[in-house]
Amino acid sequence: MKAIIYTETGGPEVLRLVDRPVPEPGPGEVRVRVVLSAVNPSDWKYRADSADGKPPFPEVVPGQDGSGVVDAVGEGVDELRPGDRVWIWEAAWQRKDGTAQEFVVLPVRQAVRLPEEASFEVGAALGIPALTAHRCLTVAEGTTGRLAPGSLEGRTVLVAGGAGAVGNAAIQLAGWAGATVVATVSGPEKAELARAAGARHVVNYRTGDAAAEIRGVAPGGVDLVVEVAPVVNAELDLAVLAPTGTVAVYAVDGGPAELRLPMGPVATGNLRYQGVLVYTVPEGAKLAAVEDVSAAVAAGALRAGEQAGLPIVRFPLERAADAHAAVEAGAVGKVVIEVGL
Template sequence: MFASWYDRQGAAAEVLHVGELPDPEPGPGEVRVEVRLSGVNPGDTKKRRGWLGSSMPFPRVVPHSDAAGVVDAVGEGVDKSRLGRRVWVYGAQSYRAFGTAAQYVVVPEHLAVPLPDQVTDELAASLGIPGITAHRTVFADGPVDGRTVLVQGVLGGVGSLAAQLARWGGATVLGTVTRTSDLDLVDPEIVSHATALDTPSAADEIRANAPDGVHRIVEVSLSDNADLDIAVLANDGVIAAYGTRADRTEIPFWPLLFANATVRLFGSDDFPATAKRAAARDLTAAAAMGALKVKVGQLFPLAEIAAAHERVDAGGRGRVLVTVP
């Protein structure tokens, strides 16, 4: 099969190889998926470059955890009716050596989720890491129906899906963007009010739209936003953080304590298996209803995977996907 891999960590152009590898075969309880689109996440590029001193977990790694494709082989114990079915894949390279940057990927059958006909491959390949992370930040502390949810960084990959899931779950959604010039990019059908963080009165503006405070905050950068979060959080509210810019992040301890706040941290590789399955069910249901959409930033052929990784490392909006021949 045509695939990409690396056997040492470093810059994308220096360590990513493209070529032929043996076709994988599914074992008991596994399915093989013919990959159409492979999703590239920041976590994939961080693993490749050895972020935070991480080492090679396996002698060879085929990167990427997310994909859209079709089941083309099943292992012992798997219902043969799955053959030919479209699926979306998550967790393929989570504590595993062989991910979705290849023509074929073999995964435990529950990691290949049946895909409704009306859901596009582009959306399907974007539901894994960002979608499951978004789901956890919104729903880990219970339903949000009738609650107010603030999504910091509402235009981001996780943030945009979190906003859509919260709205799907019955919440009033508020959002923030980095610059005033970004406000026109926010979908008013999802976000009731958006606030630009370059506005000196950002906290007052959010409070004006949530006089009793927000019940849940989906936080993209706790180190940057901790003071704003506590200024707008309702008593007994939750800050659900999945990112920060400072490795040793300071928090306003006493204001958080007096607000009876919960600060919950989320790392996608280590979500409980039951939580991932619940997220997969909800993401599929919401996508089937037309409640989710993603903006694709750029498509790259598998032969140009290094450029796809460089695009992710450089930042910018929109999902980066790799097309697989």
């Protein structure tokens, strides 16, 4: 089978297309014929990590997420059978085999049944972005840790960077759960994407008074901010948060890595900053997220493509390096590698 590997860390050029034996699933494992392999920012960051120039394994296949069809199952697997369509999450986390190959073997819990009405594009766009968005949306004061229709009814959610992959998932999931969703964007094209995802109000933070616009929508303040740029947006977040509001931080885009906050407003408002890294989310919360995301997909609430505010940017397997470079350069939409269409 064909696979993308790297044996040293560095730029996209370290990725190589090779032939490997088709792996066999062991007990509790499934083998998936990969259709689409998704590329996330963490994929290129782990590949580029050059602390000692060595990856965590002698040979690594990148790709946490993807979609495909179960090809074989190992002993003791009853949840799935050959022919089932699935979406894949965290395939390469602390493992040497990700989704950028024609077949991947992984624990059965990391291959989740994909409804027939959901496209492989939808399946590939789930994984890290959707699970990250779920965690961000379930850490606020008074939430239960679960998402379902009505679970965020009466709450206002601000999604920073509403045109990104996590932002898109957060908009769709929050809307499914009943929240009023406000999104910030940097320009008109991204505004259209955020609206297509379902944001009820979209604010261009580069024009006008963003805080005043958001307060006009939510006079009492927003209950939760899904934040991609906490340092750059600190002043805005503090200006629009409601008492007991939460900022869920899943990335640090732009500005320095250190965040300084005026403790007066934070303490007075009983405000909360919550860090989110999906790989290290508590196990129970992560499995709950997988269940809720699956329910949203089954309900048709998670979509992909231009019409859903998430353009699909495609690369063939032999151009995996270009796919990584595109994500690193900030490509708008979801970058996927076509493995076995």
